[in-house]
Amino acid sequence: MCKEECPYDFRLAEVVSKLKEIQARKVLVQLPNGLKKYYPILRTTLEDLEIEVFLSLSHSWGVCDLALGEAKKTMCDTILHVGHHGQVALYTLSDIKIVCSPAFYKRNPIPLATRGLKLLMAKGCKRIGLFTTAQHLNYFQELREALSEAGAKVHTTQIFPWMPGQIIGCRFDTIVSNLDRKVDAYLVVGGGIFHGLGLFVTTNKPVIIADPYSNRLIEVAEEASQILKKRLFKLMEALDKKNYAVVISTKIGQFRLALAQKIRDLLRGRGKVAELVVADEISPSLLLNIPWAQAFVIVACPRIAIDHQEEYPYPLLNPGEVKYVLRGSLEEYTPKDSLVPNLSLNNVA
């Protein structure tokens, strides 16, 4: 496959320029699983610079999941981390240089998003919070203007400084605190329900997803309500369990040891049995090996508990939900608690 046939734009010219600038010699490439099939394009480009290239075969969930261990073992000087960042950028982390590159999806999402806006306006929502995932940021300014011309008052914000409008799978608290009072509804351009669900859970406002891959509009409320009902049921189950495992991931941006220790101690203080367990990639098959735990607190990516609960035999809790176990009651629970990244221990004696 040549560059022109690939549906993604990896900003190769800018990547090459950065790699030359830092004189990269050995590069570990990270791609999300769905994009690993395009690796030969990147490999060819890098080998043309006389760089030795390795592909990380592991998952690559986000910038939280930099493969530093693999890069160190293979003695790479640089990681090329693709698909989770809104622009080509350079960072340095523990002596390894990180070149981030976006994977911009080439299909123009504006006609689809404009149809999505009409659905929201038909519900009386004119003040729109607009976001796209990293893959569609290349269209963001154009999209914003098109929606404004179509009659919307468009607002957005930024979780990280590099690019307004980019939404990621966690950290919705930032959006809520600064933006939510200004808007009636949200429009998200991105594949699948993942990012829109996070917004809905956090804001409880109408969210429409314009999915450029399926060319489909998704109203999040209904599907979300199913997920959240099941979630509430699992949390209720958790209250009765005695034996907890607090699960730590070693991934660089998901590792929160002190929080895990605090949660273990609080659970033990309430008469629970609570153990600390550690892995890089958390999966159902790993948790099945510890039948002595009947409930899990995931101190890692908060999306595991929300999106993947059904794959696990026992309840998964996020840190923001632990207070309900400590209280022994789900009273006043809101789905927003599931995405709170800390203990939120107000009102817990």
Place this chain on the structure above:
Amino acid sequence: MCKEECPYDFRLAEVVSKLKEIQARKVLVQLPNGLKKYYPILRTTLEDLEIEVFLSLSHSWGVCDLALGEAKKTMCDTILHVGHHGQVALYTLSDIKIVCSPAFYKRNPIPLATRGLKLLMAKGCKRIGLFTTAQHLNYFQELREALSEAGAKVHTTQIFPWMPGQIIGCRFDTIVSNLDRKVDAYLVVGGGIFHGLGLFVTTNKPVIIADPYSNRLIEVAEEASQILKKRLFKLMEALDKKNYAVVISTKIGQFRLALAQKIRDLLRGRGKVAELVVADEISPSLLLNIPWAQAFVIVACPRIAIDHQEEYPYPLLNPGEVKYVLRGSLEEYTPKDSLVPNLSLNNVA
């Protein structure tokens, strides 16, 4: 579950003594998946010493798979690595202390092994190579004597210095070079076909497994022949493939970067496309993400290709088999090649 009910003996008194001696404060426990259910026994013992305990949730395939990364992240001073070592022993690796502990299976395997010996003697095999996996080494001397009394001439050897008679899943070359000419057949005490298959592949002599878990005798030849036929078929497929991935594992005892690079270069020299890919745990679901590779050389645990080929959509080769791809022919192939840990490039121009 109390210690007495557990079917394994973890040599806890010796472990405690070692941990006290090194003044361990924070310990990461590694257990193979099947033994993780007994973790509470270890945890209780360690917490009684006022040690903070973490369980590694990851696979633990052998001493080749020490969870140094997890131990460093959680700031543990010690790893307690259970179930792959014939005695309690202490090592130090990159500032982390490794306390190895066996997991001795309590059931006496001697009656079953004696029945296995009778089967071999009925075939005219009197000179027996005797091995057990780490789980049954506690019975090894007694077993050896019982078989000698039953009329066998028993030989054994040792792959690592610590305990004669221990068999592991790789490194059968040592056994072949020193022992094979002295024996007519092998008797292996251990669960499943895994270790006996390695012996059979390497020696092509009768191998009987006495499996204390199922209380069953297994003659390896027939099951092995099925596995090996399928293997040969897959290798033949590999000869026609153009696009190779050379798969490196970052596991401490499975990491062979220079060998992987050499294999990549040799394959490229024969007109193949060959890429280096890296992961910690190699799995079918990871390889499925790189459809541009149609054959894989596994420069990691040699058992993945032998025992798990069926789970993978494309042929897996071990380093000792690469010469056949370079030659473009399977002529003179023997299953032993599959367990040769290096390139064995004799007769490759």
